[in-house]
Amino acid sequence: MSSSTEEASLLSINGMRFRWPKASTDCLVIDSFDLRRGETTFLRGPSGCGKSTLLSLVAGVLTPDQGTVRLLGHDWRQLSSARRDRLRADHVGYIFQQFNLLPYLSVLDNVLLACRFSARRAGQAGDVRQTAQGLLERVGLKAPEWRRHASDLSVGQQQRVAAARALIGRPDLVIADEPTSALDEALRESFMDLLLQVCADAGSALLFVSHDARLASRFQRQLDLTSINQVVAAAEVTP
Amino acid sequence: MKALFSLAVHSAWNRRFVLSLVMLSIALSTFLLLGIERIRSDVRENFSQSVSGTDLIVGARTGSVQLLLYSVFRIGSATNNIRWSSVQAVGQHKAVAWTVPISLGDSHRGFAVVGTSRGYFEHFRYGDQQPLVVEKGKPFEAVFDAVLGAEVAERLGYVIGDHVVLSHGDGKMSANDHADKPFTVVGILQRTGTPVDRSVHIGLDGMEAIHLDWVAGAPLPGMAVPADQVSRYDLTPKKVTALLVGLKSRAAVFSVQRSISEFEGEPLMAILPGVALDELWDVVGIGERGLLAMSLLVSLVSLAGLVAVITAGLDQRRRELAILRALGAGPRQILWLLALEGTLVTLCGLLIGAGICAMAIAALGDVSGSRLGVALHLQAPSLSEWALLSGVLASGVVASLVPGWRAYRLSLIDGLSPRI
Numbered sequence: 001m002s003s004s005t006e007e008a009s010l011l012s013i014n015g016m017r018f019r020w021p022k023a024s025t026d027c028l029v030i031d032s033f034d035l036r037r038g039e040t041t042f043l044r045g046p047s048g049c050g051k052s053t054l055l056s057l058v059a060g061v062l063t064p065d066q067g068t069v070r071l072l073g074h075d076w077r078q079l080s081s082a083r084r085d086r087l088r089a090d091h092v093g094y095i096f097q098q099f100n101l102l103p104y105l106s107v108l109d110n111v112l113l114a115c116r117f118s119a120r121r122a123g124q125a126g127d128v129r130q131t132a133q134g135l136l137e138r139v140g141l142k143a144p145e146w147r148r149h150a151s152d153l154s155v156g157q158q159q160r161v162a163a164a165r166a167l168i169g170r171p172d173l174v175i176a177d178e179p180t181s182a183l184d185e186a187l188r189e190s191f192m193d194l195l196l197q198v199c200a201d202a203g204s205a206l207l208f209v210s211h212d213a214r215l216a217s218r219f220q221r222q223l224d225l226t227s228i229n230q231v232v233a234a235a236e237v238t239p
Numbered sequence: 240m241k242a243l244f245s246l247a248v249h250s251a252w253n254r255r256f257v258l259s260l261v262m263l264s265i266a267l268s269t270f271l272l273l274g275i276e277r278i279r280s281d282v283r284e285n286f287s288q289s290v291s292g293t294d295l296i297v298g299a300r301t302g303s304v305q306l307l308l309y310s311v312f313r314i315g316s317a318t319n320n321i322r323w324s325s326v327q328a329v330g331q332h333k334a335v336a337w338t339v340p341i342s343l344g345d346s347h348r349g350f351a352v353v354g355t356s357r358g359y360f361e362h363f364r365y366g367d368q369q370p371l372v373v374e375k376g377k378p379f380e381a382v383f384d385a386v387l388g389a390e391v392a393e394r395l396g397y398v399i400g401d402h403v404v405l406s407h408g409d410g411k412m413s414a415n416d417h418a419d420k421p422f423t424v425v426g427i428l429q430r431t432g433t434p435v436d437r438s439v440h441i442g443l444d445g446m447e448a449i450h451l452d453w454v455a456g457a458p459l460p461g462m463a464v465p466a467d468q469v470s471r472y473d474l475t476p477k478k479v480t481a482l483l484v485g486l487k488s489r490a491a492v493f494s495v496q497r498s499i500s501e502f503e504g505e506p507l508m509a510i511l512p513g514v515a516l517d518e519l520w521d522v523v524g525i526g527e528r529g530l531l532a533m534s535l536l537v538s539l540v541s542l543a544g545l546v547a548v549i550t551a552g553l554d555q556r557r558r559e560l561a562i563l564r565a566l567g568a569g570p571r572q573i574l575w576l577l578a579l580e581g582t583l584v585t586l587c588g589l590l591i592g593a594g595i596c597a598m599a600i601a602a603l604g605d606v607s608g609s610r611l612g613v614a615l616h617l618q619a620p621s622l623s624e625w626a627l628l629s630g631v632l633a634s635g636v637v638a639s640l641v642p643g644w645r646a647y648r649l650s651l652i653d654g655l656s657p658r659i
Contacts, residue, residue: 082571
């Protein structure tokens with residue numbers, strides 16, 4: 001691997017194989033998959049094809065049985081679990097499908113939480129409170145809402161707070177696991193605009209997983225998980 | 240750690256209703272624990288303060304604890320008295336500096352009447368070798384003079400010059416009143432915090448005088464002796480209940496004790512108050528330990544409640560754990576988060592319990608002093624109380640590791656996809 005691709009490569013998966021404990025067959029077999037810095041990628045796949053598992057492997061919460069998953073050149077499998085947690089805190093922002101926020105914290109504290117677990121992101125954010133407030137305004141939440149409890153917000157507002165949290169401190173990679181599936185169409189469009197814009201502002205790569213193909217055209221790169229996961233490919237080929 | 244602490248506080252506050260119930264149960268068990276410990280130590284304190292400077296207590300042969308209890312604490316009653324000749328014989332022993340006879344058995348409205356000599360006010364010591372102080376008036380001189388303990392005067396509202404009627408025995412039968420021979424209050428003692436406060440002191444001659452016309456515990460019909468006639472009779476007591484003895488030198492205490500127990504006139508025994516008190520604690524200690532063990536069990540039960548509540552709540556919090564994991568919290572941090580929460584609840588429970596205990600002592604300490612004779616004092620926790628508190632806290636921390644461990648397991652199993 002040349003040094004230039006090493007620099008540009010944010011995430012690289014090579015010869016990876018993952019099987020859940022006690023499962024009889026592999027869940028994911030991926031020969032090669034790369035993400036470059038700042039790239040926005042749409043990963044499509046039907047439910048139950050291992051999307052969430054792949055995201056856990058990318059975020060270093062799970063480690064593969066074989067092969068490598070590297071984030072910024074670090075092989076997750078080579079790191080201790082404490083190092084994995086730190087690397088994730090420093091470089092990965094994560095947006096769940098829904099229920100992203102701790103219900104007992106205020107909107108602002110939920111955003112600041114990302115900086116609490118990562119000194120690096122707190123450092124990059126500068127004045128963390130000000131940055132968090134700026135991001136919240138950016139995603140359309142005005143000052144009176146910052147003090148509210150996260151559980152008092154609408155689903156759309158919650159997802160926007162989650163986006164602000166995922167982006168504070170400019171992580172290198174933002175992972176979004178079907179973040180729009182709980183939103184109606186109008187909200188979905190505005191959320192997508194916002195998410196792509198703030199990712200671009202922060203220079204963060206976005207790995208966006210969804211089964212909703214209508215969103216795909218907004219991304220620089222579109223992929224189908226079934227096409228890169230050889231387990232599924234094999235299953236489809238063999239009748 | 241600071242981030243975890245603030246998270247734990249917020250998270251606990253979010254579930255404050257259930258957790259405050261657990262906290263309350265911990266607070267009550269702490270109250271119980273501290274209360275029992277405080278009563279125990281203050282009872283001991285009160286007892287050991289009650290007599291000092293008395294080297295030996297002499298009485299008819301009985302148990303040494305029993306002799307101590309009735310002669311000093313007015314608890315229980317003597318089975319046998321000692322003859323006046325024996326009292327005189329002990330007083331003549333060459334090692335004996337002073338003797339103070341004590342004659343018990345009568346009462347005044349529930350307070351014990353102590354027949355004694357004037358030497359009582361001179362020789363009796365309590366606490367740290369403190370002498371009795373006559374706050375108002377003077378010690379008794381005439382036959383029908385009485386000196387009241389502070390508590391008696393205060394509770395019954397007596398002043399110098401008032402007349403009091405003593406009752407034979409415990410005063411439950413009015414027929415047994417010595418109404419024909421009332422006593423005059425001539426002195427009131429300063430408060431001592433000992434049974435002296437709850438005693439009516441009269442001279443031995445007065446004690447003899449009111450029983451002149453009594454035989455075998457009842458007035459003799461047709462034999463009444465008017466009060467102004469008593470001086471015609473010999474008022475030297477024939478028997479007393481016990482004898483307090485002070486020695487010239489403490490070194491002689493065991494030889495005097497032996498010679499008293501070998502006294503040929505009648506069977507006597509002499510006890511060292513400190514030794515008898517230790518024997519008493521040996522007996523009482525069993526009960527004390529039982530109570531303490533019981534309240535420790537109550538604490539354990541309340542901590543078990545803590546574990547149950549936090550652990551049961553975990554299933555609803557698996558989403559929360561996944562969010563924290565995604566933000567970079569490790570399973571170990573999740574463990575500490577839960578352990579911290581349990582520890583905080585335990586700590587608050589302890590503080591509230593200690594607060595309730597302090598308030599209860601402040602509010603009821605005086606009442607218990609006057610009603611039960613055990614004054615409770617508000618003071619900084621003693622060493623043993625600190626030990627109990629830190630023991631409960633340590634158990635709380637250990638107990639909190641249980642939900643912590645469960646959360647650790649859950650966060651490993653769930654990762655970013657909680658199975659709810």
